[in-house]
Amino acid sequence: MPKAQAYAVMNPKEPLVPFAVERREPGAHEVLIDILFCGICHSDIHQARDEWGGSTFPMVPGHEIVGKVAKTGDAVGRWKTGDTVGVGCFIDSCRECESCREGEEQFCEVGMNPTYNGFERDGKTPTYGGYSTCMTVDENYLLRIPEGMQLERVAPLLCAGVTTYSPLRRFVSPGDQVAIVGLGGLGHMGVKIAKAMGATVTVLSHSEHKREAALALGADDFIATGAEGAFRENAKRFHFILDTVSAQHDYNLYLELLKRGGTMVLVGIPDPVPLSAVPLVMQRRQLAGSLIGGLRETQEMLDFCAQHNVAADVEVIPIEKVNEAYDRVMKSDVRYRFVIDIASLREKSA
Known part of the structure; x- marks a missing residue:
């Protein structure tokens, strides 16, 4: 043996x-x-x-x-x-x-x-x-x-590669506005793969300190979600959001960043968070999950x-x-x- x-x-x-x-x-x-x-x-x-x-x-x-x-x-x-x-x-x-x-x-x-x-x-x-x-x-x-x-x-x-590739392949088309939430092992692969698929990619992270790294990976834009007005100013901007974060955060805020009919996919598994039906129902948005x-x-x-x-x-x-x-x-x-x-x-x- x-x-x-x-x-x-x-x-x-x-x-x-x-x-x-x-x-x-x-x-x-x-x-x-x-x-x-x-x-x-x-x-x-x-x-x-x-x-x-x-x-x-x-x-x-x-x-x-x-x-x-x-x-x-x-x-x-x-x-x-x-x-x-x-x-x-x-x-x-x-x-x-x-x-x-x-x-x-x-x-x-x-x-x-x-x-x-x-x-x-x-x-x-x-x-x-x-x-x-x-x-x-x-x-x-x-x-x-x-x-x-x-x-x-x-x-x-x-x-990390297939975990991000799978939902991107399922939901993203060339030219789509795509947001990646988090810039860790999963998030950095999401940026690279979404760009290779022809999307316009924005990284969402809590603070400014990851902006330079996000742009170096090929992201087109960066939003510090902890900044005042960040969610309001980017409402209805994205066709698709890939959420890679496992720490607890408010899904309702991120859903409001989706265009009508947009989709947010979770690949992280944080502790349970309250979820309102309002941002889903009022703009026919979808919240989904994906496993490797x-x-x-x-x-x-x-x-x-x-x-x-x-x-x-x-x-x-x-x-x-x-x-x-x-x-x-x-x-x-x-x-x-x-x-x-x-x-x-x-x-x-x-």
Whole structure:
């Protein structure tokens, strides 16, 4: 059995520490991949610290994974040794429900199998994620990484990229006025992807200090929502708003920024907030939500990003700095995504 060196959290009160994981030899339709890079998603921190409840330990986080095929099962037809592949937020699903048949595996009616902090289809084998040197995955749940992309900058696309791409693809047309709420790991991808789709993009953030960064990413405009009159002066301006913020904020104010018939999509999950029907009903607006993307759409996103030269802005770190990175994420001290160079884990265990 291949042994993976990893970093795990043993309980929600302690830092991540070195940990060994037994990975299985690939079955007939499985692939063993050597992991090269793994992004750090804010949801890694939520689950490692059991902030959402239901976390299982020990936990090896990581669902923004890029690697190389090291070995294939006897019946694998899609992949060969040396292929560059990605693993996103889930590694299996029931494959039989309506959602799975339609390529929307993230909405599997039986329940998708998360890349970590979950169980495989047998309901008892824990899933361990990408803060590790290798993993074994079903061939159908791998993504092909287009040639020429910078792999460390691709890793966050497997979560942050598809999370923003999916609603933008669904609701945005070239020339639309689009607002992105928040300029973190998700928001910065939203700016880049919306611009590549031909939209006019405005970043909404509470204070002025992110204006320069927003414009540097390609945004056409910036609104400091904490400024007096900001919401009144921009009423009915946007066709679409992508809200990436997980901190509690007033949806009603942002809905008033939509044109008649406009749509706001939530991809963050803040604590419950009061919602009035008035801004929806009076201008036939829509408030919707979106959850990552299925395999088909994630592959489409990767191909789109390769075509338009879109990638995440990252800070690459060795595995030894993962706990420091967690603390910095909580302070919003990163532009815009940490990515672990798994070579550092191999060197550490050599």
